[in-house]
Amino acid sequence: MKNLTHSIFIFLFALSFSCGPSPSEKNQQLRDEVIAVHDEVMPLMGKLKSLEKEAATAAEELEASGSEDTTRIEELKALAFDLNQAYEGMFVWMRQYETEDGELTPEEVKAYLDDQMSKVSVVNEDIKAALEKAEELLKD
Template identity: 60%
Template sequence: MKFIPFYLIFTLLIFVQACGNKQVEENKTQREQVIAVHDEVMPKMGQLKSLEKAALQKAEELQNSETPDQAKIDELKNLASQLNLAYEGMFVWMRQYNTEDGEKTPEEVKVYLDEQLVLVSKVNEDIKAALAKAEVLLKD
């Protein structure tokens, strides 16, 4: 009879430990997803800056032409701004991203990683949208 509470407590501890390990594994997978979204567009950072310069150069050339097309000039300047914002967005995200869990519980880490996945996905989308727009406007 004395051993029943001991076994009950022991079983409960094992159950809690098993659940905690599952959450830790899920968090590891979630962190890998966050990094994968980041890694998909990180190699394109140099391309963003090159296209930004090309857009500004083309806008300047149009500005100095005999018949400047102000709408096209504005469109190119807006593109350059969008490319720059996409570039800066990646670095803003990277500066605030925390690779260490610290004193957070596995549940707190999950919430943090869910938020980070949303943020880095937005950065990813912004970069892809800026690159797609640049491809259209700078194709000639």
């Protein structure tokens, strides 16, 4: 009898590990991944605003000096716009992001987090692209 009890205990113990992570554990991992994408570029928000101001100021100075380099002026204005859009995109995403699951089923939570991963990835890419463009146009 002792061997039977011991065998059942070992079987149940092994079974509990063989099932893999629960849906809520998988959703928590997905939520962590969404936040990691956010956290990658969040520290760059100040840099976005600083470069936006630099681009706008450079465009204004060129205009004020009577420069006829309208292409450069328009590039700088477009850059300032792109930097601002990337900045605002982060805050738009953050305002709509829900940190609590509420009464959603695990399947609904997964669908929500998959959608959020898509959205925050776009924000991440927009920020990186705007910074890359700024690096190229403001290197002078």
